[in-house]
Amino acid sequence: MTLVVLGGGPAGLAAALELRRLDTHDVLVVEREGAAGGIPRHARHQGFGLRDLRRPMSGPAYARRYARLAAAAGVEIRTETMVTGWSPDGPLELTGPGGRELLTPDALILATGCRERPRSARLVPGSRPEGVMTTGTLQQLVYLKQRPVGERALVVGAEHVSFSALLTLAHGGARAVGMTTELPRHQSLRLFRAGTALRWRTPLWTRTAVTAIHGRPRVEEVELTDLDSGVTRSLKCDTVVFTGDWIPDNELAVMGGLAMDPGTRGPRVDAALRTSRAGVFAAGNLLHGAETADVAALSGRHAAAGAAATVRGGGWPEGTVPIECEPPLRWISPSAVAPRGGTPPRHRYLLRSQEFMRRAHVEVVQDGRSLWAGRLPKLVPGRSAGLSYSWAEAVDHAGGPVRVRLASHG
Amino acid sequence: MRERFDTDVAVVGGGVVGCAIARELSGFELRLTLLEAGPDVGAGTSKANTALLHTGFDAKPGTLEARLVARGYELLGAYAQRVGIPVERTGALLVAWNEEQVGELPGILERARANGHTDLRELGGDELYAREPSLAAGARGAIAVPGEGLVCPFTTPLAYATEAVLSGCDLRRSTPVTSASRLDGGGFRLATPAGELTARYLVNAAGLHSDELDRMLGHDGFTVTPRRGELIVFDKLARPLVQHIVLAVPTKVTKGVLIAPTVFGNVMLGPTADDVERKDDTESTRAGLDHLMAEGERIMPALVRHEVTAVYAGLRAATEHADYQLTVHAPQGYACVGGIRSTGLSASMAIAEHVREELGAGGLALEPKPGPPPEFRMPNIGERGERPHQRPELIERDDDYGRIVCFCERVTRGELRDALDGPLPAVDLDGLRRRTRAHMGRCQGFFCGAELAALVDEETR
Numbered sequence: 001m002t003l004v005v006l007g008g009g010p011a012g013l014a015a016a017l018e019l020r021r022l023d024t025h026d027v028l029v030v031e032r033e034g035a036a037g038g039i040p041r042h043a044r045h046q047g048f049g050l051r052d053l054r055r056p057m058s059g060p061a062y063a064r065r066y067a068r069l070a071a072a073a074g075v076e077i078r079t080e081t082m083v084t085g086w087s088p089d090g091p092l093e094l095t096g097p098g099g100r101e102l103l104t105p106d107a108l109i110l111a112t113g114c115r116e117r118p119r120s121a122r123l124v125p126g127s128r129p130e131g132v133m134t135t136g137t138l139q140q141l142v143y144l145k146q147r148p149v150g151e152r153a154l155v156v157g158a159e160h161v162s163f164s165a166l167l168t169l170a171h172g173g174a175r176a177v178g179m180t181t182e183l184p185r186h187q188s189l190r191l192f193r194a195g196t197a198l199r200w201r202t203p204l205w206t207r208t209a210v211t212a213i214h215g216r217p218r219v220e221e222v223e224l225t226d227l228d229s230g231v232t233r234s235l236k237c238d239t240v241v242f243t244g245d246w247i248p249d250n251e252l253a254v255m256g257g258l259a260m261d262p263g264t265r266g267p268r269v270d271a272a273l274r275t276s277r278a279g280v281f282a283a284g285n286l287l288h289g290a291e292t293a294d295v296a297a298l299s300g301r302h303a304a305a306g307a308a309a310t311v312r313g314g315g316w317p318e319g320t321v322p323i324e325c326e327p328p329l330r331w332i333s334p335s336a337v338a339p340r341g342g343t344p345p346r347h348r349y350l351l352r353s354q355e356f357m358r359r360a361h362v363e364v365v366q367d368g369r370s371l372w373a374g375r376l377p378k379l380v381p382g383r384s385a386g387l388s389y390s391w392a393e394a395v396d397h398a399g400g401p402v403r404v405r406l407a408s409h410g
Numbered sequence: 411m412r413e414r415f416d417t418d419v420a421v422v423g424g425g426v427v428g429c430a431i432a433r434e435l436s437g438f439e440l441r442l443t444l445l446e447a448g449p450d451v452g453a454g455t456s457k458a459n460t461a462l463l464h465t466g467f468d469a470k471p472g473t474l475e476a477r478l479v480a481r482g483y484e485l486l487g488a489y490a491q492r493v494g495i496p497v498e499r500t501g502a503l504l505v506a507w508n509e510e511q512v513g514e515l516p517g518i519l520e521r522a523r524a525n526g527h528t529d530l531r532e533l534g535g536d537e538l539y540a541r542e543p544s545l546a547a548g549a550r551g552a553i554a555v556p557g558e559g560l561v562c563p564f565t566t567p568l569a570y571a572t573e574a575v576l577s578g579c580d581l582r583r584s585t586p587v588t589s590a591s592r593l594d595g596g597g598f599r600l601a602t603p604a605g606e607l608t609a610r611y612l613v614n615a616a617g618l619h620s621d622e623l624d625r626m627l628g629h630d631g632f633t634v635t636p637r638r639g640e641l642i643v644f645d646k647l648a649r650p651l652v653q654h655i656v657l658a659v660p661t662k663v664t665k666g667v668l669i670a671p672t673v674f675g676n677v678m679l680g681p682t683a684d685d686v687e688r689k690d691d692t693e694s695t696r697a698g699l700d701h702l703m704a705e706g707e708r709i710m711p712a713l714v715r716h717e718v719t720a721v722y723a724g725l726r727a728a729t730e731h732a733d734y735q736l737t738v739h740a741p742q743g744y745a746c747v748g749g750i751r752s753t754g755l756s757a758s759m760a761i762a763e764h765v766r767e768e769l770g771a772g773g774l775a776l777e778p779k780p781g782p783p784p785e786f787r788m789p790n791i792g793e794r795g796e797r798p799h800q801r802p803e804l805i806e807r808d809d810d811y812g813r814i815v816c817f818c819e820r821v822t823r824g825e826l827r828d829a830l831d832g833p834l835p836a837v838d839l840d841g842l843r844r845r846t847r848a849h850m851g852r853c854q855g856f857f858c859g860a861e862l863a864a865l866v867d868e869e870t871r
Contacts, residue, residue, distance in 0.1 A: 032817055033857075082814045084799060097809035099802050118854035121718045123642075123703075125694040128722065130839075133859060140860030147863065211696065247717065249853075251818075254647055 001025040001311055004092065004105035006252060008077055009038020010293040011284020011300035012111035013066040014052060018304035020073040025311065027075045028105075030094060032082040036070070037063025038113060040293050042139040045167050051294035051346075052301070060143075062293065088257025088277070107279050107307040110267070111300055112252055114285040116161070117245040119213070126213035129220075131239045135165040138241050142172035150239035154222055155179040155202075156210050157243035158186035158193075159382045161290065165243045166196050176200055177237055180208040182227060184356065187382040213240060244382060246289030253282065263324075263331030264288040270320055270338040271392065272306035273299065273345070278316040281307050288333045288350065291384060295346070302345040317341065319397035321366075326405035328355040329362075332387065337395045337402060348386035351404065353379035361407040364391050367400045373407060415597050417443040417580070419774070420609035422587050422600070422623060424451035426563075426758045427750050428615030429570035434762035436577035439777040443607065444571070444579055445600070447586035447619075450841045451834070452567030455617055456755065457844060458692065458724025460641070460681060461672060462655060463487065463497060463561040464756040467522040467530060468665075473733045474764075476525055479753045482760035486561065489759060493573070495565045496673040496792025502558035502655035503533070503542055505709075506550045511659040515553055518659070522555075530555050544651040544712050558655050562673045562792060563755060564844035568834060569788045570758070575833045576784035583837070587616070590626045596743060598627075611743040611774055613765060618689045618727050620735075620748035627742075632735045632749055636689050636725040639681030639752075640698040642706070645852050648677045648716040656709065665752075667705040669713065674819070674847060675793030676719060679706045685728070692723045719852045726751045738765065740772025789825060791847045798822050816858045818851020826862075830869040839866050 003019050005012045008031030019027045035041065040048055043059035050056055053065065070077060078096060085093030091104045116134040131150050133141075141147045149172040155165050158181035169176050179186075179196075184206055186193050196202050205224065211232065212223035218238055225232045248266035258267040259276035266287040267275045275282050283303035284296035291299075310316070317338035325332050330352045334344050353360070356379065363373040364387075372391035379385050387404075395402055421432045424446030432444040448454060463486065466479030490497045506512045515532055522530045533552045539545060541554075575581050582604070589601040590612070598612040616623045621634045649671060658666025664683045672678050682698045699721065706714040728751055729735055735749035745765050750757070770776045790797060798804055798811040799822050805812035810824035829836045829845035836842040839862060843849045848862055855862070 032814060080813050082817060082820075084814075084820065095799050095805075095812055095814065097805070097812040099805045099812060100800075115853050115856040117717075118856065120720045120854055121852075123699050123718060123721065125696050125699055125721070127693045134854070134856045136853075136856040137859035141863065145860045145864045147860070147867075212693075214693070216690070251647065251852075 002103070002105045003027045003107050003307060003311065004103060005029045005109045005111060006083055007031065007038070007111035007113055007286070008036035008079070009111060009113050009284065010040060010066060010297040011113070012038070012109070013070045013300070014297035015109045015111060015283055015300035015304040016070050016075040017073050018301045019308060020075055022304065022308040029070065029075055029077045030081050030083060031077060031079045034080055036067040036077050036079060039136065042143045043164060044143050044171065045164055048293050052297040059293070083252055086252060086255045107311050108281065109300070109303050109307055110253060110280065110282040110286055111284045112249045112286045114246045114248045114289045116242060117247055119240070119242050122242065122245070124210055124213060127216050129213065129215045129218050131219040132213060133241055135161050135168070135241055135243045138165060139168050142168050148172065149174050151175060152177045152237040153239035153241055154210070154235060154237045155241050155243055157181060157245065158183070158188060158204060159244035160188045160192070162243040163188055163192040163196060165241050166200065166202060169241070170200060174239060176202045178203050178205055178235065180205045180210060180224065182207065182209050183381060187380050210240070244290070246285070248286045248289060250286065253286065256280065258282070261331065261335045264333055264335065268322060268336050269334045270317065270336045271334050271341040271344040271389065272338070273303040273334065274306060274317065274338065279310060288331060291350070299345045321395055321397055321399065321402055323402040323404060326403060328353055329404055329406065330354045332404050337392050339397045341392065343389050347389060349389055350384035351376070351387045352381070352384055354381055356380055362387065362404065363407045364402060364404050366395060366402045371395065371402065415608045415610045417441045417607065417609045419443070419611040419613065420445060420598065420600060420607060421613040421615055423615035423617055423620070424567070424571065424581070424583070425454055425615065425617045426452060426456040426567040426570070426755050427617070427747055427761055428613070429567040429574065430758035430762035431613050431615055431747070431765050432574040432579050433570040434766045436574040436579045437779055437783060439779055442574070442579040443609065444574060444581045445585045445587055445602065446581070446583045449584050449837050451571040451581070451583065452564065452844065453840060455724050455727065456567050457563060458641070458722050459563055459639070459752060459755060460668065460670065460678065461560055461563040461755065462670065463559040464753055465527055465555065465557040466753070466756070467525055467527040467555055468518065468660065469525060469753070470732065471521060471524040474736060475734050475753060475757070478734070478757040478760040478764060480526065481763070482757035485759035485763070486566070486756060490561060493569045493786065494788040494790055495569050496562040496790060496795060497559055498671065498673055498792070498794055499559040500654050500671060502555040502657050503538065504553040504555060504657040504659060505538065505545065506552060506659050507548060508550060512550045514659050515551065518553055527557070529557065542653055542656065544710050545656070546709055546711055560655070560671060560673050561755065565788050565791060566755060566758070568845065572786060572788070572834050573784060576786060577779070581834070587623065590623055592627060592742065598744070611769060612745070614744070614746045614748065617750070618725055620727065620746065621729070624746050624748060627744060629746065631737065631746070632729040632731055634689070634727050634729055634748065636686050636691065637728040638684045638686045638691060638723055638725055640694045640702060640721070640723040641678055641680030642699065642702050642718055643672065643720040644677040644679065644713060645717040645719050646675045648713055649675050651710065651712055652677050667702060667709070669706070669710055673792045673794070674850065677713060679713065686725070689725065692725060694721050694723045717852060720850065720854070736761065736764065738768035738772060740768070743772070743774070745769055789828060789845070798825055815861055816848040816851065818853050819847040821846045821848040826865060830866070837870055839863065842866060
């Protein structure tokens with residue numbers, strides 16, 4: 001029996017560890033980077049490990065700890081190795097310094113993570129100068145390569161990761177001259193915002209879009225537009241960091257023919273994190289863009305439990321019903337309900353909205369029948385709210401899709 | 411007499427045309443110098459275009475452009491196969507969306523026949539949708555142009571320049587010509603920041619700046635008005651949507667917006683066509699991108715649902731004339747190769763051949779070098795051909811070809827190392843990108859940007 005985990009970040013390593021804890025099968029983690037650990041390797045701030053390891057630590061310490069635990073548990077981690085081929089009915093093709101290899105695992109967990117949407121995908125016009133990057137590149141430049149990052153930086157976005165970008169810029173010797181968001185307020189914790197305002201006096205410009213980038217060979221200025229008044233102004237800076245707006249790194253999932261969720265852009269999974277393809281699970285931020293590392297790790301652990309049960313002889317469910325969201329709700333995860341599908345990771349569905357809302361009245365319906373209704377205290381774009389899973393048992397598996405919406409909409 | 415000059419022939423401009431001319435002349439016993447203002451060859455207009463290998467079916471019959479595109483198509487097709495330039499023969503579909511456009515189709519077929527292209531044919535709606543199922547509803551008919559294809563815009567000038575350099579051409583990058591003059595008794599003096607250079611013969615392939623150089627030498631034949639084209643490149647996941655190059659029925663003003671696969675496995679949407687003031691204004695614009703997305707929505711709505719991987723803009727060297735501005739002043743030993751617009755990539759080898767013949771007829775001694783041309787092969791960066799990471803025997807010999815550094819484009823450490831070495835090494839990240847595809851993919855550096863920056867620094871320091 002071979003169990004393969006694709007991706008050696010928090011979700012993948014936590015899944016591998018759990019697989020080893022639950023049985024004695026061989027577990028192989030395939031990691032394309034030179035070292036396992038994933039994005040925490042270059043996220044130097046504190047706060048990792050609270051929910052999964054029950055102790056706070058920095059990103060790099062957290063990454064090292066997982067890699068060490070996995071190695072000690074007998075997990076084989078193959079670094080510098082990438083899946084270069086997969087098809088809806090074919091084996092996995094791995095490529096690394098040792099050559100090429102084909103694998104047909106008994107169960108597979110995809111944990112390929114997510115990335116930030118870059119400037120080009122946001123269609124921000126202008127020149128294509130040096131100095132435009134994502135937080136991922138910024139962190140690696142500063143922490144892994146000890147390289148300079150410019151002097152005056154604009155941070156685009158005001159999510160959790162945007163505040164991490166501020167820390168990284170400060171560490172790299174750059175001054176954050178401002179932070180913009182197109183939303184009416186920031187999406188992170190009040191504490192982070194207050195801290196950065198005090199420590200670096202970085203202004204936060206809400207309802208503001210970056211509408212052009214100019215300069216050559218390096219960024220010289222950006223055009224900012226006030227979305228309410230339409231007034232534009234220019235800001236001198238030499239670095240622009242596009243933060244957040246995460247998208248799942250879903251290429252493998254698509255290659256493997258997995259059914260995809262249009263809302264999350266990740267593979268569609270049920271509460272046990274089973275995809276549409278027998279024997280294939282998906283976990284962590286591949287499912288929906290960024291949650292914190294500990295949440296991703298717990299998701300990996302959850303998928304491992306399902307994978308272990310499957311290789312012990314559990315079947316693959318039939319009669320799985322999709323869950324769909326109606327705007328302004330953006331996505332829900334997991335987004336399918338299997339018969340006797342069990343509970344989702346951390347005993348909740350994750351629900352995202354594209355608008356800020358307080359005491360939102362949310363309902364879950366199927367074919368006009370209400371399965372659940374209740375109030376969620378707070379919805380913030382880019383952050384997940386927990387939704388009860390109590391209604392899942394009531395789903396009719398011969399019925400239409402389950403719909404999640406604001407009660408006032410219907 | 412030769413030694414009166416620093417070089418026999420100076421080619422000014424290392425775009426695809428200048429590189430092709432240098433390659434063409436490098437097969438003869440000549441001292442040859444290629445001057446490029448930018449840090450690399452093929453890094454201006456040549457890198458930012460639609461990268462189509464045109465048959466020239468729609469050129470104006472009887473023009474020099476029509477003749478050279480048709481000839482260049484054959485030459486480049488054969489050369490690409492010999493040295494490993496990625497080419498994909500997808501064919502094109504020129505789609506009519508209304509009655510008026512359907513009415514234009516016979517005229518287009520007629521013009522193609524006048525250009526010697528007899529393999530075009532009209533398709534009805536059913537056959538069109540069978541061939542291109544993701545097209546928006548409502549197309550009325552089309553013309554199939556089987557010969558149209560894609561060619562790698564990065565590898566082509568690099569291959570020409572590589573062959574020229576291997577044959578002894580003195581390539582000087584980052585060497586702009588700041589002034590030029592004719593010498594008494596023949597020949598030319600060129601000033602560059604690195605000093606003066608005298609040449610017996612001069613080829614002006616300065617692209618957007620060819621009119622300025624032409625004027626410095628006392629001519630006044632044309633003025634370049636840069637015409638900007640913005641393009642959007644979609645994610646590789648969109649590639650299965652598109653089978654052919656999807657062309658629009660041209661109007662008097664523009665050839666319209668096309669959708670085409672790229673040799674890298676993406677899908678391209680563009681270009682716009684706007685005259686701009688500055689010869690360095692390669693900025694994309696809100697209006698341009700909005701226009702392209704609207705056109706994409708109209709032609710193939712499924713395409714614009716995909717993530718965008720890259721946006722870029724290039725400048726065509728348009729002039730007030732309809733044809734190429736290619737003049738050889740034989741008594742002076744001066745060839746002006748101006749006004750080479752969108753078709754320059756396809757026509758490049760034929761332009762070079764033409765310039766060589768004209769210079770020869772005008773008195774340039776062309777004695778072929780003994781022996782065969784240099785043996786070399788360009789690293790394949792096309793999606794269709796075999797890449798190094800797909801070759802187990804190569805990985806076994808050198809495991810750096812199994813170490814994938816750029817995940818999105820699957821570029822290995824071995825390829826990056828090669829691109830920073832060899833006869834025509836990359837000197838910056840853009841050069842590395844054009845030689846290997848590194849940093850060209852959907853993450854735009856999220857994963858490998860820092861690694862690549864460090865590598866370039868280390869190797870070029």
